[in-house]
Amino acid sequence: MSATLALNALKARTRALGKQILGQNFQLGALGLLAFVVLWESVSRSGWINPIMLPAPSVVARSAVDLIASGELIRHVLSSLWRAFLGFAIGSFLGLALGILMARLPGVHCLLNPLVQIFRAIPSLAFVPLAIFWFGIGEISKIVLIAFGVFFPVWVNTYLGTRDTNPLFSRAAASLGARGWRMLIFLILPAALPFIIAGVRIALGSALVLLVASELTGAQFGVGYLIQLSQQVFRVDHMFVGLITLGLLGFLFDYAFVCGLRKFLPWYGAENGQANGTR
Amino acid sequence: MNNLCIRFRDAILPIAGIIAAWQLLAALRIVNPVLFPSPVQVFFAAGEMIRSGVLWTDALVSLRRAATGFFIGATLGVLTGLLTSRVRIFSIGLNPLFNLLRPIPAIALVPVAVVWFGIGEQSKYFVIAYSVFLAVWLSTHHGMEHVPDIYIRAARSLGASRGLEFFQVVIPASAPHIFAGLRFGAALSFLSLVAAELTGASAGIGYRLEEARQYILVDRMFVGLVELGVLGATLDSIFVWIGHRLVHWEQA
Known part of the structure; x- marks a missing residue:
């Protein structure tokens, strides 16, 4: 049944x-x-x-099967996923924390707002050389870059959502005696949640973009690195496998996010939060 | 006048504060000046780059690339969006393909573009035009598809022909969406420009960043970052300004 x-x-x-x-x-x-x-x-x-330049779908499919069978693709995907996860977790945590702090405490807002605004105007990809210079070509620079790209969409939306909480709600809660962390956890955050969710969904897209950008500059494993390596040995079919894998990853990230949203927070209406991510 | 004062207080003062704090940190030798140059160093590097003309040529080369790619991508995007939203055959044939392409980050196409078109201008145009195309197509298609039924019914019941309906109802109703897509596309063209230039070029802001990294000239990297930020912010405000004039009836 x-x-x-x-x-x-x-x-x-x-x-x-x-x-x-x-x-x-x-x-x-x-x-x-x-x-x-x-x-x-x-x-x-x-x-x-030239079929080497534009390999047929059947050739690409065969290369994909080969790459999967040898276990190479799985390794690339796993290291990419791990990087994306770490960067995403750090970036979204910082964005969330700073967004709430800046919306609630005017002093922090005055101090940090111009700084954040300046960094927001610069395309995040332009920080790739600087990150390599500061943190080397190892894992740290990649995770920092991803966290950097994830931070802004989460921060903007958390900040706006927290700042523009309906004053009627907070007055009602205040008159019932809510203050401090109680107010934050039970009122401000739930009220700002739709904004935050939209920001996190956009951030998933930018995490993928910065993941690829940082892996293109050099790595030992990773889907972006697979594409870069295949370019150097002129295996366009492997590049296509990499591109398709990235597309699948991007799609699955978004799909998993929407499914999770529908399961855990069904009242927020996942369909309304259509994100137009920065790709 | 009062407005200007508030602007000064809100915009100029904090930036001046940041620069002063940064200079203080550098002067007190708290951070390594090779890794994190002081504002004065960056300023001198910018002066030198202006004198040698590198700053202008880079900006011009990058802007020309971004503009060409944007123009190709936006034109194709609007035209394809028109076709897929109005003619069913096109939407059946093309929408699934575009929907499958959308989750692939455009930067991942940079290596592919290099294989196909070499490291010259063409590969840059391709990457920029591709990323702009998808964004503009999506917003055009959605804007045209979601014209409220009631507008179209009202126009038809007043006897509007297909042509009149298209030009007087569909276009004005979807223009704000299309324009929002163009603005987003302009931001994307800048992003893909940097990605394309980082992988290989002989001029351009992205190239200058990569060159500065290889010669460990962090002050020049900062100049490049500031240049990108200023150009990007200026372009975006130009787009907003044009948008207010062009689609003044509705701000999406």
């Missing part, structure tokens, strides 16, 4: 996912996608274009 229920839920979810990618009538969407793959395959095999 519960097995059929679970199966039905799975079916519904797969269908929703298909709709999200392929559009409303997804049989036709899948057909369009299939046509694209066939076109790509035939262009690559036609001889107009």
Whole structure:
């Protein structure tokens, strides 16, 4: 009984996912996608274009299977995931903490706001050389870069959400005797949560961007490094495997986030927080 | 006048404070000046770069790249968005593909672009145009698709032809979305510009950053960062200003 229920839920979810990618009538969407793959395959095999430069989908699929079978791809993915996770955790924690502090304490706001605004204007990728110079080409510079990229979207949204809490709520809570941390935990944070969630969702996208940027400059393992290495040995098919892996990772991050949101905080309406991440 | 005072207090004063604190830290030798140069050092480096003309040529080269890539990407993005939102065949054929491409970070395409187009200008245009294209396409497509039904029904019941409906209802209703996409695309073009220049170029702000790293000239790196920040902020405010004029009826 519960097995059929679970199966039905799975079916519904797969269908929703298909709709999200392929559009409303997804049989036709899948057909369009299939046509694209066939076109790509035939262009690559036609001889107009050097097949080394544009490997056919079948070649890319075979390379992907090889990379998975040898365990190489898993290692790249795992080291990328670990870096992204550490950077994301540090960056979002700092963004959250600083956002709350700056919205609640005017002194901290006056002190830090100009600094944060200056850094926000500079594209985060431009810090890659500086981070390498300061922290070397090891793990630390990569994690710092990812944390840096994650920090800003989380900070902005936490700050705005916390600052613009409906004064009616806080007055009502105050008249019921809430103060200090109680006010923060039970009122300010829940009220700001939709903003914070939107910020975290954007930050997931920027984490991926900075992950790739920092891995392109040199690493021992990582999906970005796989792409960089394959460029040096001219294996465009491996580069495509790397690109597809990155796309899948980006998609899975977002999907897992939305699913988690729907499960744990269903009342916030994940669909409304459509993020337009910085890629 | 009063407004100007508040602006001065809110914007100039804190920045001056930061620079003063930074100089103090450097003067007290709390931080290593090679790793973290003082503002005076950065200022002198900027002066030298202005005198030798490097600062201007870099800015011009980078801006030309960003503008070319942005122009190609934005044009294609708006046109494709028009097609996919109005003609069903295109939306069925192209939307799934674009939706699959969207989660791939555009920087990951830099090595691929280098293999395809070499390390010349073309590979930079490709990366910038690609990242701008997807953002502009998405906002155009969404803006056109989500024109409120009631506008279209009202126009049709008043006897508007298809052409009139398109130009007088659909375009004005979706223009704020398209413009928001263009603004986001402009920010993205700057980001991809830096990514493309870091991997190999012979001029440009990103190239100068990488060069300064290799010669351990951190003061010049700071000049490059400030240059990028000023250019980016200026471009964004120009976009906001144009947006207020162009789509004055609705701010998305």
